[in-house]
Amino acid sequence: MEPKILVIYKSTTGFTKRYAQMLSKEVACTLAPYKSATPELMSAYETVVFGSRAHAGRIDGYPRIKEMYKKSSARKFALFVTGAMPAAAEDTISAFWAQNLPGNELQKVPHFYLPGGLCYEKMPFADRLMMKAAMAMVKKKKHKTAEDLEMEQAMASSYDISDPAYLKPLVSLLKKAGG
Secondary structure, eight states: OOOSEEEEEOOSSSHHHHHHHHHHHHSOOEEEEGGGOOHHHHHTOSEEEEEEEEETTEETTHHHHHHHHHHSOOOEEEEEEEESSOTTOHHHHHHHHHHHSTTTHHHHSOEEEEEOEEOTTTSOHHHHHHHHHHHHHHHHOSSOOHHHHHHHHHHSSOEEOOOGGGGHHHHHHHHHTTO
16 A cells, blocks of 8 residues: 655755654655655645754745645645754744744644754755854853853754654654554
8 A cells, every 4th residue: 555645854964864764664654855846746645744954943945845735635734843952942942833834834734843963064064154153152152141051062063862752743643644
């Protein structure tokens, strides 16, 4: 039987692709890189899941995927986003979702944050520059808060906080949907 779920992933440093691959071990689905996504491809599936990174406060590639999904005949849509923030940063993550899922999308689109990490070695040059600038701003602060110190330490080097356990709520949703 053909999988009813398509997982499209947009991965820059590898965390999103790794989570997509972990997901495919838990749920019968087809994986497709972002560049191969089309409304026609999506229409061959009942459910489309889009995975991407949080980048400069936005979901990388989401506007394009959202438009393609609207043109497809797929019936269900879910979203997962990877990032460098720990799952415990609930207020920041909630604000991120509120900013990126306008109107009724916040209630209608199942969305999941999956902590990934930082990988300077695979990060594009422009992103490394942006991180250096952010690091310099934090370092220059005279009166650092506990959050500033934590951010400074987190941005100092590459790290990986990904864990298959973070996928459990998404896996549960997809299994209920028939995946």
